[in-house]
Amino acid sequence: MAEAHLDNVSKRFGSAAAVxxxxxxxxxxxxxxxxxxxxxxxxxxxxxxxxxxxxxxxxVWIGGRDVSREPPxxxxxxxxxxxxxxxxxxxxxxxLAFPLRSPARRxxxxxxxxxxxxxxxxxxxxxxxxxxxxxxSGGQMQRVAIGRALVRRPAIYLMDEPLSSLDAKLRAxxxxxxxxxxxxxxxxxxxxxxxxxxxxxxATHIGVLNHGLLVQTGTPREIYERPADTYVSTRLGSPxxxxxxxxxxxxxxxxxxxxTIGARTEHLRIRKASNGAATGKVTWIERLGDQNHLHVxxxxxxxxxxxxxxxxxxxxxxxxxEFVRPLFFAADGRRLEGGIEIAASREARTFxxxxxxxxxxxxxxxxxxxxxxxxxxxDQPIGDGDHxxxxxxxxxxVLADLAKLAGQPLPDxxxxxxxxxVMKVGGASGPLYGTLFLTLGKELPASPSLADVERAFAKxxxxxxxxxxxxxxxxxxxxxxxxxxxELSRGGADLLPRIAAIAASAAEATIPLKAVRGxxxxxxxxxxxxxxxxxxxxxxxxxxxxxxxxx
Amino acid sequence: xxxIRVERLQKSFGDFAAVKGSTFAVRDGEFFCLxxxxxxxxxxxxxxxxxxxLPTSGAILxxxxxVTLKRASERDIAMVxxxxxxxxxxxVRRNISYPLLNIGTPKALIKSKVEEAAxxxxxxxxxxxxxxxxxxxxxxxxxxxxxxxxxxxxxxxDEPLGALDAEFRHVMCGELRALHNRxxxxxxxxxxxxxxxxxxADTIAIMNxxxxxxxxxxxxxxxxxxxMFVADFIGSPPMNFLPFRGSVRSGATTIxxxxxxxxxxxxxxxxxxxxxxxxxxxxHVLFSDASKLKGEVYGTEYLGTTQIVTVKSEKAxxxxxxxxxxxxxxxxxxxxxFKPQKLSxxxxxxxxxxxxxxHEVSRHG
Numbered sequence: 001m002a003e004a005h006l007d008n009v010s011k012r013f014g015s016a017a018a019v020x021x022x023x024x025x026x027x028x029x030x031x032x033x034x035x036x037x038x039x040x041x042x043x044x045x046x047x048x049x050x051x052x053x054x055x056x057x058x059x060v061w062i063g064g065r066d067v068s069r070e071p072p073x074x075x076x077x078x079x080x081x082x083x084x085x086x087x088x089x090x091x092x093x094x095x096l097a098f099p100l101r102s103p104a105r106r107x108x109x110x111x112x113x114x115x116x117x118x119x120x121x122x123x124x125x126x127x128x129x130x131x132x133x134x135x136x137s138g139g140q141m142q143r144v145a146i147g148r149a150l151v152r153r154p155a156i157y158l159m160d161e162p163l164s165s166l167d168a169k170l171r172a173x174x175x176x177x178x179x180x181x182x183x184x185x186x187x188x189x190x191x192x193x194x195x196x197x198x199x200x201x202x203a204t205h206i207g208v209l210n211h212g213l214l215v216q217t218g219t220p221r222e223i224y225e226r227p228a229d230t231y232v233s234t235r236l237g238s239p240x241x242x243x244x245x246x247x248x249x250x251x252x253x254x255x256x257x258x259x260t261i262g263a264r265t266e267h268l269r270i271r272k273a274s275n276g277a278a279t280g281k282v283t284w285i286e287r288l289g290d291q292n293h294l295h296v297x298x299x300x301x302x303x304x305x306x307x308x309x310x311x312x313x314x315x316x317x318x319x320x321x322e323f324v325r326p327l328f329f330a331a332d333g334r335r336l337e338g339g340i341e342i343a344a345s346r347e348a349r350t351f352x353x354x355x356x357x358x359x360x361x362x363x364x365x366x367x368x369x370x371x372x373x374x375x376x377x378x379d380q381p382i383g384d385g386d387h388x389x390x391x392x393x394x395x396x397x398v399l400a401d402l403a404k405l406a407g408q409p410l411p412d413x414x415x416x417x418x419x420x421x422v423m424k425v426g427g428a429s430g431p432l433y434g435t436l437f438l439t440l441g442k443e444l445p446a447s448p449s450l451a452d453v454e455r456a457f458a459k460x461x462x463x464x465x466x467x468x469x470x471x472x473x474x475x476x477x478x479x480x481x482x483x484x485x486x487e488l489s490r491g492g493a494d495l496l497p498r499i500a501a502i503a504a505s506a507a508e509a510t511i512p513l514k515a516v517r518g519x520x521x522x523x524x525x526x527x528x529x530x531x532x533x534x535x536x537x538x539x540x541x542x543x544x545x546x547x548x549x550x551x
Numbered sequence: 552x553x554x555i556r557v558e559r560l561q562k563s564f565g566d567f568a569a570v571k572g573s574t575f576a577v578r579d580g581e582f583f584c585l586x587x588x589x590x591x592x593x594x595x596x597x598x599x600x601x602x603x604x605l606p607t608s609g610a611i612l613x614x615x616x617x618v619t620l621k622r623a624s625e626r627d628i629a630m631v632x633x634x635x636x637x638x639x640x641x642x643v644r645r646n647i648s649y650p651l652l653n654i655g656t657p658k659a660l661i662k663s664k665v666e667e668a669a670x671x672x673x674x675x676x677x678x679x680x681x682x683x684x685x686x687x688x689x690x691x692x693x694x695x696x697x698x699x700x701x702x703x704x705x706x707x708x709d710e711p712l713g714a715l716d717a718e719f720r721h722v723m724c725g726e727l728r729a730l731h732n733r734x735x736x737x738x739x740x741x742x743x744x745x746x747x748x749x750x751x752a753d754t755i756a757i758m759n760x761x762x763x764x765x766x767x768x769x770x771x772x773x774x775x776x777x778x779m780f781v782a783d784f785i786g787s788p789p790m791n792f793l794p795f796r797g798s799v800r801s802g803a804t805t806i807x808x809x810x811x812x813x814x815x816x817x818x819x820x821x822x823x824x825x826x827x828x829x830x831x832x833x834x835h836v837l838f839s840d841a842s843k844l845k846g847e848v849y850g851t852e853y854l855g856t857t858q859i860v861t862v863k864s865e866k867a868x869x870x871x872x873x874x875x876x877x878x879x880x881x882x883x884x885x886x887x888x889f890k891p892q893k894l895s896x897x898x899x900x901x902x903x904x905x906x907x908x909x910h911e912v913s914r915h916g
Contacts (some may be wrong), residue, residue, distance in 0.1 A: 168787065172787070172788060175852070176849075176850045176852065176861060179850060179852075180849075183881075197852075197854065200852070200853050201852035220853050221853060222874075224853075224855045236855060237856070238827075238854070238855070264855070264856065265856050266856055284728070284729075284732070286725075286749070286750045286772040287749060287768075287769045287773070288746060288749045288750060288773075289749055289769070289770070289773030289774075289785060290773070290786060290832060290833070290872065293750075297882045306856065400878065403876050403878060404876040404877065404878070409877045439762050485858055492782060519717060
């Protein structure tokens with residue numbers, strides 16, 4: 001298998017641009033799915049890689065070789081078409097063996113047999129090998145067509161809606177088989193579809209096309225959770241995303257410049273309205289069995305969301321609508337990232353989106369883990385020498401939970417982290433850091449303002465103090481946290497650099513901190529100029545957070 | 552608008568019995584779906600109601616009047632085949648007017664009826680446009696307009712959305728249902744697509760081999776399937792089947808399957824020792840480390856809000872629908888648990904569902 005690469009490729013048919021300045025890399029072993037409506041340029045792209053079309057400009061690379069001017073036969077690709085094209089007069093076996101028996105290959109017949117049997121097993125058509133192609137059902141024919149591509153080991157497989165002619169059940173079955181086969185073979189696949197379920201379930205990476213342009217590439221989760229714009233946001237998700245004017249919900253916190261709120265089911269909390277708090281009315285419930293689509297009319301808009309079949313909301317009910325960290329889009333359709341505006345008023349609410357939250361948690365966890373050895377070295381002369389490994393264990397548990405944590409409202413995520421740290425870090429530091437995060441989780445709203453952060457931080461410091469009255473590590477931790485708290489209450493535009501400076505000063509192991517001096521009496525001369533490991537780990541977390549916000 | 556009654560309706564083509572004695576009623580203003588795989592007899596049933604096919608035996612009553620032997624043109628039923636069949640050389644207004652022009656309706660009346668239909672369909676602005684330039688959705692509305700102006704007693708629709716791609720089909724389902732909510736016209740709708748039926752119908756008759764296997768509102772069909780066929784046909788992914796050997800006594804609240812005791816809704820009938828099937832919807836499968844029923848994760852399919860996890864156990868391959876944010880790795884060994892109050896039990900040989908407390912919840916709730 002190999003990698004394929006389209007470099008700035010354009011192709012026109014007469015006056016119609018089919019693909020425009022298209023660049024895409026299909027990495028070795030990747031399953032890349034091009035998703036878009038009819039006419040978006042998906043099939044043209046596939047045919048350009050196959051050599052069935054020649055680019056007007058740009059280059060096509062396969063396995064590190066420029067194949068832009070090569071015919072299909074020398075490109076080492078295998079193509080599976082939408083309509084199975086088998087030789088009707090041949091048996092399934094001979095159809096599968098056909099590509100291997102071509103004069104150019106001259107494989108020994110034993111080798112042919114081994115490969116055919118292997119592929120038949122993968123596709124579960126062993127029992128049909130002797131049947132004539134015409135005796136097969138549609139699903140079996142398409143399996144054979146895919147099998148005919150699989151018997152070869154080309155640089156890349158190109159598949160053009162290979163499942164679209166099958167019925168829903170068979171499609172679902174072949175989907176999961178195809179994914180298994182791709183993983184087993186480590187195959188590189190470029191696959192075209194307009195079916196979002198196929199794209200999400202098969203792809204390692206999705207490329208979303210619109211009018212011949214590649215609008216966004218990313219993992220299915222990235223495309224779903226962080227669409228580049230409103231167009232991409234509508235391509236994935238069932239029921240589709242609700243795009244609503246921001247102006248309809250003036251009270252919802254949103255980043256500057258947000259014109260449109262993008263709300264998927266998981267961003268909406270819909271409850272029966274109590275005493276006049278209604279924002280909408282249920283107009284229709286589509287009962288699809290496992291998934292009930294609730295239609296709510298808000299002003300003159302229709303909003304569709306999933307609802308639990310057992311939830312007690314009926315047609316005609318007045319409901320209140322609450323957004324749980326939805327997506328936001330600017331006037332030009334681009335999605336706006338969450339972010340903090342330090343210079344804005346202290347009461348301005350920060351919009352915390354899952355992506356930002358994910359980055360924050362991930363950076364903090366990775367920073368601490370990356371300093372395991374250093375924290376261990378700091379702990380050795382004064383403690384059990386396990387601070388590094390303990391913290392690593394705790395934050396590895398956090399990383400394992402990252403997807404879930406990113407998706408939760410901020411308070412819930414902080415509480416989950418706190419619980420993980422209490423359980424996994426253990427020792428004295430576990431409960432201390434646990435208390436810190438649990439208190440922040442309890443005190444912070446989902447979209448905190450700077451003032452909220454400051455208040456929560458103050459409470460957290462109190463809680464840590466109460467918890468660790470007799471613990472020296474606690475005092476040293478507070479020696480980092482307390483000055484940060486002081487800066488938070490001062491605020492101002494240069495808040496971040498000031499906090500970074502505090503964390504950095506704590507990071508200088510040669511600068512003796514006050515608490516370390518306090519500890520000196522207990523530790524004797526050894527600890528003079530020595531930094532406490534929990535002061536260092538606190539400082540690391542602060543540095544990580546500041547660097548994320550700075551970015 | 553009208554009520555339709557179908558009594559012991561049968562239709563044979565030579566030796567082949569297409570419809571084997573269907574009895575059902577379509578209430579006035581109801582959206583009624585005939586759902587089933589190809590060859591199940593749904594279209595034949597529809598064509599008999601419309602008068603395009605004569606039944607071998609049985610009766611069809613329209614508002615109490617026996618129309619079994621009446622010609623299609625005398626039944627006052629509008630048949631909507633493929634919603635896109637329009638006259639390409641006529642504009643929208645003329646396409647909609649056509650059925651009225653044919654029967655010599657006065658011009659002024661045609662004008663007002665066409666405009667009324669256009670208003671209901673929200674295509675007033677298109678009346679003087681050519682149909683050739685219209686979008687798929689608008690073409691469909693025009694075709695519907697042509698049926699509406701006749702003010703028939705009922706609409707018969709035979710897979711009208713079959714030619715559309717999945718995304719657009721769902722949009723059109725919403726439109727058709729919204730239109731139905733405005734018109735309140737008795738509608739019999741034939742489809743093989745369970746999602747269309749679930750999305751639009753007040754009542755679904757699910758057919759297999761010429762027999763109605765279950766007649767109920769969508770949610771009831773989904774929650775309490777009367778047979779394994781229905782359980783398998785409705786739902787995506789379909790219901791999981793876990794075969795086991797055992798007996799069920801009335802009042803029993805557990806079964807012994809896959810080497811473990813599993814709680815079920817209280818049985819309401821006896822069932823002798825034999826091959827039975829436990830039916831579990833994917834969303835009622837839970838992962839639980841404590842469970843004795845173990846399986847290996849074979850595949851995961853991320854769907855945004857949820858994910859489908861395929862688990863292979865010794866006895867069966869099961870699919871579970873779980874929230875998308877739970878991290879699950881292929882090859883992982885997981886314990887499986889089921890939501891007890893939601894499970895179905897079937898007789899393997901007949902496929903029939905054994906009556907349990909589940910059926911009562913659905914009826915009364």
